[in-house]
Amino acid sequence: MSNGRYDVFTAETPQDIQSAQALRALAFGLKTPFDCDAFDTHQRHVLVRERGGGRLVCCFRIGVFEGPGIMDSYAAQYYGLARLAGFEGKMMELGRFCVHPDAADPDIVRIAWAELTRFVDSQGIRLLFGCTSFKGTDPRAFLGTFALLAQDHLAPRAWHPTEAADEVVRFADLASDGLGRKDALQHMPPLLRTYLLMGGWVSDHAVVDRHMNTLHVFTGLEIDAIPDNRKRLLRGLV
Template sequence: MQIDAGRFRVRLAESDQDVRAAQRLRYRVFVEEMGAKAGPEAVAERRESDRFDPYFEHLLLIDRECEDPDKEGGVVGVYRLMRGDRAREGIGFYGAGEYDLARLSEHPREVLELGRSCVDADYRGGAGMHLLWAGLGGYVTENDIGLLFGVASFHGTDPSAFSQALSYLHHFHLAPEELRVRAVPENYTDMAILSKDEVDKAAAMRQLPALIKGYIRIGGHVGDGAFIDRDFNTIDVCLLMDTALMKQSVRKFYSRKRGGSVDRILG
């Protein structure tokens, strides 16, 4: 699976070198920018990695004209992908450490976990981000994925700072009962900080990170409860999307043949 558009290329990692380039980007974003904790080895190599990396596929956004040595291999965007069949054969889902995913095991179609998604600060909001989404769409189509899920984060660990956004997600975008995964009991944080009547949608939208806002706009839902990840300095919510419930325009986008122009789908 590969998409070429001008200076950009989207493809799956093909080597250990590709994965290391993705880990270098993750270090810049999650550790240096967002304040995640990192061990001595990670700091020395400036790479963010974990024991799940060898089991995931890594979808890369590459700027083929990039000459910045810090952007190793021109990798400026990444998604980490784990299909359900691979999870069952290997290490399991990363998100199982934060959410009880038992309900997803009963889903009749293939499930795909998304994680460690990030884009270099110089490339956010531009054509590259949409190409990365197009690549994800191609993967979804080629592998007949029925359900997408994964944790997405607010920067910080104080839920009250995001009371409008978290309450909005709980009251207006809670997943259907059959898909409503729940944060593990020992770390469960109630998202309904405000009552439904107290939610100010405009204020909530201002607090929502772009990635979460994007998924909500195209029909995504959230699980029950948030998870505070102090190692990563984040508040995590579990996003879920049944591809059969996507808005018609997005389904057309995801099933489109590769090549040609890439439409803007994140507003």
């Protein structure tokens, strides 16, 4: 896929994957040159590259699961997903989504979402899920945002992820910092805002990930719940 300035493609070589791992390390602020884990070997890597200079400006990886197969996902390391194992239909895990820190063009994210939309439609995906990261491991920086999530965006009981990680931050244990809704949204990762605008939901706790230096929340989005007008907008990008 191309929009004139950027090309989107699936990694086909070890070098492609290594380029994505290098961008991830840079975007997440890691002290190592590459961000690697065992899930890289059996998930699809999608890359967005500038057509002119060839710079990699965005990447993410996806895995498709059905039923109990979700227990093999990256997120299952940190969250109890037994309830989602009963979800009927294909589920797609979106992980390690990142944009180059020096790339500010909104078309980068647009074309990435266009590729995601194309894949969701072609594969008959019914649920998107993943771990949405907040930079840093101090929950005090996000009290207003976590309060907003707890108030308006918790997962339906039928799919509620339970605690499975060693170190978690329970939203119910936090006091709000008094931030209004607008300010709370501004402190929220852009990817999570996009999910929530489409009807997404989150876990009732964040996981403290010391390796990635992040707090992350399980995030889900049922395709059938996306408003029709937003579906038309997404499909119009393809």
